[in-house]
Amino acid sequence: MQKKNLAALVASLFILPVAAHADVTIYGFLSGGIESAKATGNGDSSKEYSSRTRVSDYNSRIGFKGNEDLGNGTKAIWQVESSLRNFEQGGTNDKGQSATLATRNTFIGVDNGDFGKVLIGQYDSAYKNFTGSGNSALATDVMINTTADNFGSSSVNSRGEARLANSVHWYSPSWAGFKLGGSWGVDEARVSGNDSKRISLGLGYTWGGLNLATAWDRQYDMAVKPNSNSYNTSSTNDPAVLGKNSGKNVTFYSIAASYKFDFGTFIGGNYEWGTFDQAGGGQLKQDDWQIALGQDFGAASIKLSYGQLGSLKNVATGTNGDDFKAKQWILGGTYNLSKSTQLLAYYTKITNNAQAKANFANNPVYSSGLGTSDAALAAGNDPQAFGVGMKVSF
Numbered sequence: 001m002q003k004k005n006l007a008a009l010v011a012s013l014f015i016l017p018v019a020a021h022a023d024v025t026i027y028g029f030l031s032g033g034i035e036s037a038k039a040t041g042n043g044d045s046s047k048e049y050s051s052r053t054r055v056s057d058y059n060s061r062i063g064f065k066g067n068e069d070l071g072n073g074t075k076a077i078w079q080v081e082s083s084l085r086n087f088e089q090g091g092t093n094d095k096g097q098s099a100t101l102a103t104r105n106t107f108i109g110v111d112n113g114d115f116g117k118v119l120i121g122q123y124d125s126a127y128k129n130f131t132g133s134g135n136s137a138l139a140t141d142v143m144i145n146t147t148a149d150n151f152g153s154s155s156v157n158s159r160g161e162a163r164l165a166n167s168v169h170w171y172s173p174s175w176a177g178f179k180l181g182g183s184w185g186v187d188e189a190r191v192s193g194n195d196s197k198r199i200s201l202g203l204g205y206t207w208g209g210l211n212l213a214t215a216w217d218r219q220y221d222m223a224v225k226p227n228s229n230s231y232n233t234s235s236t237n238d239p240a241v242l243g244k245n246s247g248k249n250v251t252f253y254s255i256a257a258s259y260k261f262d263f264g265t266f267i268g269g270n271y272e273w274g275t276f277d278q279a280g281g282g283q284l285k286q287d288d289w290q291i292a293l294g295q296d297f298g299a300a301s302i303k304l305s306y307g308q309l310g311s312l313k314n315v316a317t318g319t320n321g322d323d324f325k326a327k328q329w330i331l332g333g334t335y336n337l338s339k340s341t342q343l344l345a346y347y348t349k350i351t352n353n354a355q356a357k358a359n360f361a362n363n364p365v366y367s368s369g370l371g372t373s374d375a376a377l378a379a380g381n382d383p384q385a386f387g388v389g390m391k392v393s394f
Contacts, residue, residue: 033389160252
């Protein structure tokens with residue numbers, strides 16, 4: 001009898017914690033494939049990424065989330081989401097960076113049915129969640145999470161989107177189809193006295209298959225290098241470098257729309273423009289746009305998009321703004337084997353002009369410094385990739 005009671009006591013020690021946290025949800029996906037990739041065309045073979053076969057991860061992740069009912073329509077909410085990217089390389093990417101815990105959207109907050117959500121932690125900006133890749137309903141990032149993803153700060157489109165560390169966010173519930181959102185990324189470092197905070201706002205509207213959105217994002221005390229669209233930063237936080245950003249801003253504006261018909265046809269597009277204060281004075285401007293099409297055939301879907309990054313305007317005499325242009329084609333398809341397993345294939349090509357360095361949003365290619373933090377793509381190279389893969393969600 002004593003042995004039975006002891007066994008029951010030991011078992012209860014394991015059962016009770018599980019019961020107390022029964023609302024915890026584990027979610028995520030593993031996705032990867034094999035692809036052929038290269039980046040050539042700048043005229044110097046020593047600064048090119050020669051054609052090769054890669055096994056690539058497609059932004060895999062794992063997350064844990066939960067909530068507690070506080071009454072009166074209010075819940076405490078939390079989430080810890082970690083990247084499983086680069087699992088095909090043992091967790092280390094081509095810049096020598098290793099995946100760690102809570103690298104993705106991780107927060108605590110409250111959710112009220114009337115007021116909306118308030119989140120504190122690390123989370124996608126309102127700009128990204130309304131007009132960028134964070135808006136799954138908009139769906140204009142047609143091959144999101146794959147190498148063919150074209151939305152990102154170093155890509156052809158949606159260059160103003162970001163995930164903000166040390167941030168506070170508010171997202172409204174749906175009011176007659178309208179949603180609002182705002183993000184504030186605080187600057188805790190204050191190098192050279194700069195307050196490099198980031199403010200992001202978004203507005204969206206959904207009605208049936210129609211999705212409309214607009215957003216605004218500003219990085220304060222931030223500038224670009226003279227006559228370029230590269231940020232004026234310092235890997236060592238050198239005050240002499242960052243001090244030149246004081247009082248200057250980088251600002252993005254965007255609009256986006258999409259519509260999906262009942263017979264499975266999808267059409268959408270984005271337009272974005274940015275203004276960049278220069279470290280040496282004056283302001284540059286650059287816009288980008290893209291159109292996206294898709295068609296469902298039962299469990300299969302075919303997707304096509306084309307985007308352009310425009311000329312860098314207001315550059316000094318002797319600098320050609322057209323040299324900063326880039327464009328990207330994407331052709332892809334998916335096939336759902338089940339609710340959780342999907343096959344996918346894609347082809348994408350970025351064409352960079354002489355000073356452009358647009359790269360893939362995921363699995364970028366680097367022509368120098370491969371495997372180090374200084375890995376970079378030489379200007380004028382044209383990244384392209386063809387791949388096939390699989391995604392399993394859980």
